[in-house]
Amino acid sequence: MKSQDETLEDWCRALLQAFELEDVEVDVDEVLALAGVAAHSVVRPAAPLTTFIAGFAAGMASGSGQAPDSVSMQAAMGVARALAMDYAAADSAAAAQQPDSGPAVSSGNPGA
Structure with a gap:
């Protein structure tokens, strides 16, 4: 049985392949960390x-x-993270x- 990390890596590769983005590097841990910040801050x-909009902005x-892919992704995730924390x-x-x-303070009248 695959671990959660292995499953996420496989899923990421499958998504990238489906969108013909095999050459794009995705830092799954960084994306999940951004999702965690958004979930707990907002x-x-x-x-x-948040992760969808950051990805769209990077794209x-x-x-x-x-900017190159990696720079665009890091910049978009940084903006999203900062905005969530500021929020x-x-x-x-x-x-x-x-x-x-x-x-x-009760008025003493149970029907009020």
Whole structure:
């Protein structure tokens, strides 16, 4: 039985082959790390969305000749990682600025 890492590597190769991108190097661990940052800094469903958009941006940059594949991928993942971390920091700062209303006070009327 293959390990998870072996399965992911095989799957990555199969995807690259299906899209005729056999010469593209993908750092699976780096992509998964970005997904983890997005999932924990934003919300869990942000992980696949973030990795998809970062990959799309890298492809656009590479395809237009702005930068080689590896540079485009690293740049796109770096932007996405920084944005996710900034999002979490801004969200935490906003929550800290919310006044604490304290415990809820009952009116004594159970129907109210």
